[in-house]
Amino acid sequence: MKSFLLTGIVTTVLSLMTICHAQDATESSSADATNERAEKLSNLFLEQAESLEIMPIDSDKPFxxxxxxxxxxxxxxxxxxxxxxxxxxxxxxxxxxxxxSLPINGTDIQFVELHLLKPERISPLILPGFPVKRWDPNIDELQLNPLDEAPAVAANARMRLTQMRSLARQFTAQMIHNNQTNQLRLLPHPLYRYSDSTPERDGALFAFVWDNGTDPELVLRVESVTRDGVPTWNYQPIRFTWRALKLQHNGQDVWQQGEFFQRDSPQQTTPYLTGLTEPVP
Known part of the structure; x- marks a missing residue:
């Protein structure tokens, strides 16, 4: 009897091990396929980015x-x-x-999102897609807002990064989608830090993301700006989604954007552009 029970237990354990091994192999294969797809797409995305010529009106040199x-x-x-x-x-x-890229009705469709940061007029950009879009952004909204209670800009580059990260943590953000308010999560490290930084010229970009991924929905720019000969800390909210957004600083509302209805328009005139371009092979 004991031998029979032992044999049954061993058989069950071996069966479970086989199932687990098969599941691990399937998950590993799926992860490999996803990574391979991501690598292929990243090359396509770079080609698309390289094809965009963004030309300031008052310059003969594109961005x-x-x-x-x-x-x-x-x-x-x-x-x-x-x-x-x-x-x-x-x-x-x-x-x-x-x-x-994102799936729509079983087909991967490429999308483009751009946000002008420099308050300088650019030649209208024609973006192919569904529909073709003409982007002629207004620059009046592009401004940096002072952080009046921020500390003096540090002389040391490492200390300035610490200051910027601390200032970014003072902000909270929400995204409104389908009548639901979703708290966005601030990534702990900046997406971007200015190169060759000095107290007079330093800054970083921080991302607020949704819980279901790391796709930025709102980007926060923190930058030192010299006023009256003194560098001071400033911020700029940057829309990175068509959904409605809210931003608070130390619990106080400082910025709000409604749903971006121009996303389906062939004419887009805000500093933010979004559009679907073409199916992805």
């Missing part, structure tokens, strides 16, 4: 793409994207954008 994305994201293995920045001729931050 220059930084070819290495700030980061890449994958949400639930179906939504992929790469976040890029562009600089002006003086190597100053000028524009941020995401090139990505």
């Amino acid at each position: 220059k793409l930084a070819p290495t994305p700030l980061f890449r994201f994958a949400t639930e293995g179906t939504v992929f994207g790469s976040v890029f920045v562009w600089h002006d001729a003086d190597s100053r931050l000028a524009l941020i954008g995401t090139i990505g």
Whole structure:
């Protein structure tokens, strides 16, 4: 009897081990396929970013793409994207954008999101897609807001980064979707830090993301601006979704954007552009 029971137990254990091994193999295969897909798409996203010519009206030099994305994201293995920045001729931050893909009715469709950062008029950008879009952004909304109670800008670069991270944590953000308010999560490390920083010229970009991924929904820019000969800390909220957004600083509402209805329009005139472009092979 004991032998029979022991044999049954061993058989059951072996069966469970076989099932677990099969599940592990399936999950590993699925992860490999997702990683392979993400790598292929990242190359396509870079090609799309390189194809965008964003030309300031008062310059003969287009904004220059930084070819290495700030980061890449994958949400639930179906939504992929790469976040890029562009600089002006003086190597100053000028524009941020995401090139990505998402499934629509069983087909992966590429999308483009751009946000002008530099308050300088650009030649209208024609973006192919559904529908074709003409982007001629108004620059009146592009402003940095002072953080009046922020500490003096530190002389040391490492201390300035610590200051910027601390200032970013003073903000909270929400996204409203389908009549539900979703608390956004601040990523602990900046997406981007200005290169060759000085107290007079330093800054960083921080991302607020939804719980179901790391796709930025709102980007917070923290930057030192010299006023009356003294560098001071400032901030700028940057929309990165068509959904409605709210931002608070130390619990007080400081910025709010409603749903972006221009997303379906062939004419877009805000600093934020979004659109679907083409099916992804």
